[in-house]
Amino acid sequence: MRRKLAAGNWKMNGLQANLSEVRTLNELAKDAQCDVLLCPPAPLIGAIAAEGGVVKAGAQDCHTAVSGAHTGEISAEMLADAGAKYVILGHSERRADMGETDTIVRDKTQAAWTAGLVAIVCVGETLDQREAANTLDIIGGQLAGSIPDGASGLNLVVAYEPVWAIGTGLTPTTDQIGEVHDFIRTRLERRFGTGVGRSTRILYGGSMNPKNVTEIAAVSNVDGGLVGGASLKAADFNVIVQALST
Numbered sequence: 001m002r003r004k005l006a007a008g009n010w011k012m013n014g015l016q017a018n019l020s021e022v023r024t025l026n027e028l029a030k031d032a033q034c035d036v037l038l039c040p041p042a043p044l045i046g047a048i049a050a051e052g053g054v055v056k057a058g059a060q061d062c063h064t065a066v067s068g069a070h071t072g073e074i075s076a077e078m079l080a081d082a083g084a085k086y087v088i089l090g091h092s093e094r095r096a097d098m099g100e101t102d103t104i105v106r107d108k109t110q111a112a113w114t115a116g117l118v119a120i121v122c123v124g125e126t127l128d129q130r131e132a133a134n135t136l137d138i139i140g141g142q143l144a145g146s147i148p149d150g151a152s153g154l155n156l157v158v159a160y161e162p163v164w165a166i167g168t169g170l171t172p173t174t175d176q177i178g179e180v181h182d183f184i185r186t187r188l189e190r191r192f193g194t195g196v197g198r199s200t201r202i203l204y205g206g207s208m209n210p211k212n213v214t215e216i217a218a219v220s221n222v223d224g225g226l227v228g229g230a231s232l233k234a235a236d237f238n239v240i241v242q243a244l245s246t
């Protein structure tokens with residue numbers, strides 16, 4: 001049985017003052033029956049980790065190298081050293097804004113694993129790709145290209161985030177979500193074996209909120225959520241945590 005994961009992606013939002021939300025969430029979610037994760041901007045990772053409690057800290061990116069002459073970059077080892085347990089990789093905003101390719105995401109995933117982090121690898125289609133009936137081809141290609149050999153079931157989480165659903169208030173139908181999640185499960189089992197494939201968690205992301213989480217969480221092979229906007233306020237995110245705890 002896979003333990004569900006409620007993961008918040010704060011994106012480029014959050015100051016020291018917002019640590020009060022983390023303290024509130026730690027209190028509200030202290031009896032959560034799912035894993036709870038917040039991925040803030042890098043300057044807040046250490047502070048969130050230092051809070052202790054049920055809320056774990058994660059990052060939103062890492063470099064492929066361990067150290068060296070890469071001004072402005074942060075390695076996976078540094079994230080782990082700051083207390084991060086997970087790192088989001090290949091988010092569509094980074095694929096679009098920073099030109100991250102599947103190959104780069106694969107190398108970053110390898111770096112995350114070497115540092116002992118769980119990699120949350122994001123995949124998802126654009127609206128054009130969905131309308132052209134290319135969704136599964138796109139997702140299959142991203143999975144094959146972005147995940148290195150060596151998935152263990154514990155070191156990898158896959159997040160399905162349709163690009164057109166991110167920050168838009170739009171969500172796919174539950175049938176559409178189920179189709180993609182079942183497809184991802186099949187691909188993971190085929191490539192890494194049934195045991196690893198079945199123990200890898202698959203999150204849904206894209207306008208998940210307190211109102212739609214229960215319906216989405218009931219879809220086959222949905223093992224949690226990767227939540228943007230609704231993770232910024234503890235009260236909202238706690239509703240999602242509680243829905244994923246059942």
Ligand SMILES: O=C(CO)COP(=O)(O)O
Pocket residue numbers: 009091161165166167168169205206207208226227228229230
């Ligand atoms: O991109 C996302 C999480 O990584 C989803 O963002 P929203 O929940 O704001 O749509």
